[in-house]
Amino acid sequence: MKKIFTLIALFAIALGAKAEWVEDYKIDYSTLNDFPFYVMGYAPSIINGVMVDDPVPFRKYWREGDDGFADVADQCTEVTVNGSTFYVQELEENPWRQYMIASEVSMELDVTYTLKAVVKASEAVNMNLQFGNWGKLVETQVSLSASDDFQEVEWEVSGCTNAGKGFICVQPGTSTAKIEWKSLTVSHFQKETRPVVWQEWLTKDGEPVIVDGNPIPGFMGDAETPWGDMAETRFNDQENNFKVCAWGKEKGRNMNDDGGWDPFPCDIVELSDEDGGGHAFIVRAPLADTEGDASAWDNQFWIQSPREWKSGTQVKLHFRYKANRDGVTTNTQIHHQNPSDYLIWHAIGDITFNEAWQEFDGTFTFSDDMGGGWSIAFNLNSSVKEPTDFYFDDLSWQTMKLDEGLFIASANTNTGIEYDFDNAQEFVYDEGAEAYVATVGTKGKQDTWVNEVMISTIRGNDAAFKGATLKPSGAIVSDPEVWPNYTEASLAKIKLPAAGVWTISVDTENKQMNFVKLEGEQEVGPIEFVANPTLVVVHGQERDFTSSEQPADEEAGIEAGTGQPWDNQFFLYANRTLSAGEATVLSFRYKSSIPAKTTTQCHGEPGGYMHWAAIGDVNFTDEWQDFEQTFTVPSEADGMRCIAFNMAEIKEACDYEMTDFIWKLEDETETLINFTGSENFFVKEGAGTSPYQFGTDPSAVVSIKSNVTSGVTFNLVGQRVNKQYKGIVVKNGRKSIVK
Numbered sequence: 001m002k003k004i005f006t007l008i009a010l011f012a013i014a015l016g017a018k019a020e021w022v023e024d025y026k027i028d029y030s031t032l033n034d035f036p037f038y039v040m041g042y043a044p045s046i047i048n049g050v051m052v053d054d055p056v057p058f059r060k061y062w063r064e065g066d067d068g069f070a071d072v073a074d075q076c077t078e079v080t081v082n083g084s085t086f087y088v089q090e091l092e093e094n095p096w097r098q099y100m101i102a103s104e105v106s107m108e109l110d111v112t113y114t115l116k117a118v119v120k121a122s123e124a125v126n127m128n129l130q131f132g133n134w135g136k137l138v139e140t141q142v143s144l145s146a147s148d149d150f151q152e153v154e155w156e157v158s159g160c161t162n163a164g165k166g167f168i169c170v171q172p173g174t175s176t177a178k179i180e181w182k183s184l185t186v187s188h189f190q191k192e193t194r195p196v197v198w199q200e201w202l203t204k205d206g207e208p209v210i211v212d213g214n215p216i217p218g219f220m221g222d223a224e225t226p227w228g229d230m231a232e233t234r235f236n237d238q239e240n241n242f243k244v245c246a247w248g249k250e251k252g253r254n255m256n257d258d259g260g261w262d263p264f265p266c267d268i269v270e271l272s273d274e275d276g277g278g279h280a281f282i283v284r285a286p287l288a289d290t291e292g293d294a295s296a297w298d299n300q301f302w303i304q305s306p307r308e309w310k311s312g313t314q315v316k317l318h319f320r321y322k323a324n325r326d327g328v329t330t331n332t333q334i335h336h337q338n339p340s341d342y343l344i345w346h347a348i349g350d351i352t353f354n355e356a357w358q359e360f361d362g363t364f365t366f367s368d369d370m371g372g373g374w375s376i377a378f379n380l381n382s383s384v385k386e387p388t389d390f391y392f393d394d395l396s397w398q399t400m401k402l403d404e405g406l407f408i409a410s411a412n413t414n415t416g417i418e419y420d421f422d423n424a425q426e427f428v429y430d431e432g433a434e435a436y437v438a439t440v441g442t443k444g445k446q447d448t449w450v451n452e453v454m455i456s457t458i459r460g461n462d463a464a465f466k467g468a469t470l471k472p473s474g475a476i477v478s479d480p481e482v483w484p485n486y487t488e489a490s491l492a493k494i495k496l497p498a499a500g501v502w503t504i505s506v507d508t509e510n511k512q513m514n515f516v517k518l519e520g521e522q523e524v525g526p527i528e529f530v531a532n533p534t535l536v537v538v539h540g541q542e543r544d545f546t547s548s549e550q551p552a553d554e555e556a557g558i559e560a561g562t563g564q565p566w567d568n569q570f571f572l573y574a575n576r577t578l579s580a581g582e583a584t585v586l587s588f589r590y591k592s593s594i595p596a597k598t599t600t601q602c603h604g605e606p607g608g609y610m611h612w613a614a615i616g617d618v619n620f621t622d623e624w625q626d627f628e629q630t631f632t633v634p635s636e637a638d639g640m641r642c643i644a645f646n647m648a649e650i651k652e653a654c655d656y657e658m659t660d661f662i663w664k665l666e667d668e669t670e671t672l673i674n675f676t677g678s679e680n681f682f683v684k685e686g687a688g689t690s691p692y693q694f695g696t697d698p699s700a701v702v703s704i705k706s707n708v709t710s711g712v713t714f715n716l717v718g719q720r721v722n723k724q725y726k727g728i729v730v731k732n733g734r735k736s737i738v739k
Helices: 069-075 228-232 292-297 462-467
Strands: 010-013 020-028 045-047 050-053 058-062 076-081 084-091 097-107 113-121 125-132 138-144 151-157 164-173 179-190 196-200 209-211 214-216 246-249 267-270 279-285 300-309 314-323 328-335 342-344 351-353 358-365 373-379 388-400 403-411 428-430 435-440 450-459 469-472 486-488 494-507 512-520 536-540 568-578 583-592 596-603 609-611 618-620 625-632 640-646 654-665 681-685 713-715 727-731 734-738
Touching (some): 020 097, 069 084, 113 125, 125 151, 279 300, 328 388, 403 435, 450 462, 462 469, 469 494
Antiparallel strands (some): 113 179, 125 164, 209 214, 300 373, 328 351, 428 435
16 A cells, blocks of 8 residues: 555664663553463453452363363363463362463563562462573562552563563462462663664565575565566475565465465455555455364465574564454464465464554564574464455565674673673684684783683674574684584573683684684683582372373263373483583482382473473482483473473382482583582472472472372372262371262
């Protein structure tokens, strides 16, 4: 549509002429009608403008198809939460309470955030707070004091490891406190940064966009220019498909040999004067009647950019949109270069169409799982399956105009020299060395010596710099002949063997680095690895039957078992996050009070599951055994920090003992745990409890008591039963007869 939205191909925005507090997120719960976030098994309610987390009544939220749902479906009430269908089960006993208090929060790497909540609690409560995204969670303990009036509390979360949109989750556990939330803000201190220039990728007025130095014509976002020859472009024509900025898919049209239908350059229609005139893109979506969830993408629309984007890339997005009916919610995904080549399930959230034109203006960051994406896909039948016409216009896709190449920023953690990413030094290509070379620090000036560097392929924005760093995978030594390999990794801080003046060379063809110290402190010698002698004892509590051990039997009044292998756990917690591909060696001694099998997983923070496989099964006996294994971080666990041992694979109570821990890099350049102390050991003892540092007071962590005193009812063989069960039962350690 002409002249409604004016694009400026290049424009500058100063992100603050001076250092300032930046408000990243704000929510007033009084504006909500229902709980708006992703449900994590338990959710509070919106009551009279306050989000109320009340232990009475207790509720559990299910999705259709969840394990165990079929057994309780007749006890559930169907509800819609944030556009998704859930089933609410009223419970008789206190569940493990955890829920989100914020979603779609803008986050940057390595930033300290301040959270301010207006809240009150009926009694003092300690909570675990999770900040970030799946696999990238930072966890901290927070407290609320008892109060009759609302109060503003302030919490700080340091070292954010998530880039892009994230969430905030609190876990009151089984506290009986009633918690009421009025509002929440998330802010951080942002130092002065240089102005940012934004590059428009969906050009107008016939001007070509430049991709890898080549002009690409015809990439217009306003629907005013017909496709011409590009109307025949195939969706999988990788030499040309990115020259089309708007793609459509309509069920039954453009059929392929596999019985499906392919995307095509989106149709363009002329708008009436009443509708503003000009032209718009349209998808005439017929009835979506494919069976199951797949009906959501029977009809689709794509905003296609002309290139792929790395994780950490910030995109400023604009489009106008409408439909020929109100209240049509669509969800969005990121796809690869070919429209319909799915990458990840999330993008810019759900978009609800109405008959009146609306405008979307937002900035989002390509998170780690979005990296390599080209386009945003709209699944047009997420909610409404009936035939609907969807209109789009004035598409704009902008990214920061940043320097690309190789850049190095340096610091000295001992003397206080801080990173200056804006003025990061650019590497210069050396023909003789056949590598890019840079020197940090100045010879003869000790006050310029550095002991840490970050190397990035981007300069011009702090967050972008941190998100595009390079990490060497081998030992760093001052030797012109040693060239360790490197990989891409966000927030990679390279610790040098000694403070000094260093020349660093990067061979981009073979992906290798070299480090040479010109002057400085004496380098640290080889590490002498010492086994940590801490004796860790995990008192594994007897767990409930699992659902497979005890299926539900409604006629007999027997409920499905709720036990899980992770009801008891041990976590070996590294001193830093680990990157995919890092090779480590782990050794320890172990025994148990009875024979017991444990499985192992990769976690971020303790309890933050990332990947199902770590070092395999560990079989405990009542005799001491020695364990040693090389463990390479799998790609699915990039950013992990814990190896988790699931110590409830057996039902019986069991004491597990472990000691003499060594966890080191395979090249023996770094220990991943301390040689003394218990800072690297966390345990979880009993269903629903939270992990706590071994050797500290577990009562400081919110936890659920064992089933013996939880109010759960069992029969004499230990099966969990409901109120319909007749016979001798045990509740809170006491026997009684139910007739």
